[in-house]
Amino acid sequence: MTFAVILAGGIGSRMGNSETPKQYLMLGKQPIIIHTIEKFFVCPDFEHVIVLTPAAWVAHTENMIKKSLGKTDRISVIEGGSTRNETLMNAIRFIEKNYGLADDTIIVTHDAVRPFVTHRIIEENIAAAKKYGATDTVVPATDTIVESKDGEVIFQIPNRATLFQGQTPQSFNAKKLKELYESLTDEEKEILTDACKIFAMKGEKVYLVEGEVSNMKITYPFDLKVAATMLGGDLTND
Amino acid sequence: MINSIYQLTAPRLIEVTYGEIDLSEGGALVRPSHLSICRADQRYYQGARSKEVLAKKLPMALIHECMAEVVFDTTGTFKSGDRVICIPNTPTEDDDVIAENYRRSSKFRSSGFDGFLQDVVLMAPDRLVKISDDVNPDVAAFTELISVAMHIISRFDKTAHQRRNSVGVWGDGNLGFITAILLANLYPDMKLNIFGRHFDKLAYFTFADETIHVDEIPDDLMIDHCFECVGGAGCEPAINQMIDHINPEGTIALSGVSENNVPINTRMVLEKGLRLFGSSRSGREDFEKTVGFLEGSEQSVHYLETLIGETFDVRTIPDIHKAFDADSTLHLGKTVMHWNK
Numbered sequence: 049m050t051f052a053v054i055l056a057g058g059i060g061s062r063m064g065n066s067e068t069p070k071q072y073l074m075l076g077k078q079p080i081i082i083h084t085i086e087k088f089f090v091c092p093d094f095e096h097v098i099v100l101t102p103a104a105w106v107a108h109t110e111n112m113i114k115k116s117l118g119k120t121d122r123i124s125v126i127e128g129g130s131t132r133n134e135t136l137m138n139a140i141r142f143i144e145k146n147y148g149l150a151d152d153t154i155i156v157t158h159d160a161v162r163p164f165v166t167h168r169i170i171e172e173n174i175a176a177a178k179k180y181g182a183t184d185t186v187v188p189a190t191d192t193i194v195e196s197k198d199g200e201v202i203f204q205i206p207n208r209a210t211l212f213q214g215q216t217p218q219s220f221n222a223k224k225l226k227e228l229y230e231s232l233t234d235e236e237k238e239i240l241t242d243a244c245k246i247f248a249m250k251g252e253k254v255y256l257v258e259g260e261v262s263n264m265k266i267t268y269p270f271d272l273k274v275a276a277t278m279l280g281g282d283l284t285n286d
Numbered sequence: 287m288i289n290s291i292y293q294l295t296a297p298r299l300i301e302v303t304y305g306e307i308d309l310s311e312g313g314a315l316v317r318p319s320h321l322s323i324c325r326a327d328q329r330y331y332q333g334a335r336s337k338e339v340l341a342k343k344l345p346m347a348l349i350h351e352c353m354a355e356v357v358f359d360t361t362g363t364f365k366s367g368d369r370v371i372c373i374p375n376t377p378t379e380d381d382d383v384i385a386e387n388y389r390r391s392s393k394f395r396s397s398g399f400d401g402f403l404q405d406v407v408l409m410a411p412d413r414l415v416k417i418s419d420d421v422n423p424d425v426a427a428f429t430e431l432i433s434v435a436m437h438i439i440s441r442f443d444k445t446a447h448q449r450r451n452s453v454g455v456w457g458d459g460n461l462g463f464i465t466a467i468l469l470a471n472l473y474p475d476m477k478l479n480i481f482g483r484h485f486d487k488l489a490y491f492t493f494a495d496e497t498i499h500v501d502e503i504p505d506d507l508m509i510d511h512c513f514e515c516v517g518g519a520g521c522e523p524a525i526n527q528m529i530d531h532i533n534p535e536g537t538i539a540l541s542g543v544s545e546n547n548v549p550i551n552t553r554m555v556l557e558k559g560l561r562l563f564g565s566s567r568s569g570r571e572d573f574e575k576t577v578g579f580l581e582g583s584e585q586s587v588h589y590l591e592t593l594i595g596e597t598f599d600v601r602t603i604p605d606i607h608k609a610f611d612a613d614s615t616l617h618l619g620k621t622v623m624h625w626n627k
Contacts, residue, residue: 090357092366164304
């Protein structure tokens with residue numbers, strides 16, 4: 049079975065003066081998180097869509113989903129964890145409890161604040177995760193990436209042709225992710241904030257799915273302005 | 287949800303824009319899979335329409351020949367994964383007399399509003415016709431064009447008198463080829479003559495009884511009914527040849543688009559008591575008939591497969607340009623895009 053896992057655990061601290069977590073801000077006629085959830089909800093491959101939010105926002109999110117999609121038992125909103133990986137583990141625990149964790153259970157994890165994800169990206173994530181066990185969605189790096197160890201001088205400039213910028217979805221064999229995560233020490237868990245990195249560190253191959261530049265993450269107020277402009281509408285939260 | 291729409295914003299310039307789909311409106315959400323390029327799309331793409339028309343229509347997503355897969359249907363008409371043919375004509379009002387494709391109020395994709403170069407499209411379920419997985423998807427991609435030929439023949443059947451010993455199709459291009467295949471299949475006893483100006487194209491019409499170059503038509507050759515599938519500047523000589531070679535009270539079906547007025551020999555139209563009727567586009571009934579035809583006539587589908595020119599895996603906007611460029615040089619046949627953007 050394949051599950052969509054929408055990560056909306058961030059508190060949106062980077063969204064300027066706005067007190068509302070960024071995923072709940074309006075973009076066009078809908079909150080950002082609803083745009084994102086709908087993309088996965090309509091995809092027939094998903095047995096269930098699991099949305100993980102801060103505890104305080106669970107009921108609010110449920111209400112919003114009901115308002116836009118009507119009553120549905122294909123979406124569950126649950127509380128996220130203290131870190132991104134703990135949030136993922138909450139999702140896996142939810143699947144294990146309600147559906148059981150099979151050898152071929154796939155989770156497609158996606159940032160709630162990337163509403164421009166396309167149907168093609170989702171489909172290719174599912175296909176690649178089934179085939180390879182782990183996928184990351186990326187676009188070729190366009191800026192030159194500079195590495196500095198002390199933040200003062202350049203240590204090295206890697207060859208841009210081999211660099212990509214990570215997006216989401218990231219998709220995994222859920223059982224494998226759980227095993228790898230549980231094998232980490234507390235110290236490793238602190239460092240390995242990205243699930244794909246856990247796979248890579250443990251010598252597992254992570255397949256690349258081609259993303260889109262438009263599959264942007266709405267992190268800063270500037271991003272929301274760009275997203276609103278892309279959609280051709282007014283920025284209601286400006 | 288946010289949708290990506292790939293619009294022609296100026297000749298040879300395609301840009302992605304974004305729109306919102308409101309699922310609460312209801313309908314079937316489909317993902318285009320196989321898209322075929324039509325001459326009308328090519329004319330927009332090349333900027334071969336008047337400045338006024340381009341200013342009025344653009345920006346607009348091109349492509350109205352489309353097979354898609356149902357992603358999600360709020361109406362319960364289709365199952366997820368169903369293969370469907372999308373009907374580009376979109377009526378906005380009911381009319382018991384005038385067909386949906388002739389109502390002035392109807393909208394048409396890639397003409398009056400966005401075509402199918404989109405990530406997903408929300409369609410009314412009556413704008414979709416389910417098609418079997420067994421039909422070659424590259425042929426299914428241009429079902430719309432086949433349905434136009436089906437529509438012409440349906441109207442011919444209602445209009446033409448019953449002496450149908452022979453028929454002539456003028457035009458050795460895609461529409462002529464498709465119309466001829468349908469005629470051969472639907473009227474196996476009728477003598478099928480094809481008239482064209484390209485020997486190499488006429489050579490493909492192996493299923494027809496006769497292929498005749500338009501400069502070599504015997505003076506005494508007479509035909510009961512005619513189909514004009516020429517269009518453009520060739521319309522005038524073609525229609526006048528038909529008028530010369532048709533028997534009295536015959537029917538001429540006009541279907542080639544011409545940008546200019548076409549002078550024809552109306553004196554002889556009157557003297558012979560001819561019926562001329564025009565056809566354009568097609569409606570749901572024609573799509574249903576066409577899908578039934580494709581599902582039921584394997585041999586005809588094989589003939590139609592010979593029309594498939596190049597196919598393109600489209601993952602980027604430059605891939606769309608490659609497909610249009612290749613199509614622009616195509617002598618005969620259809621260019622099909624496998625939509626993976």
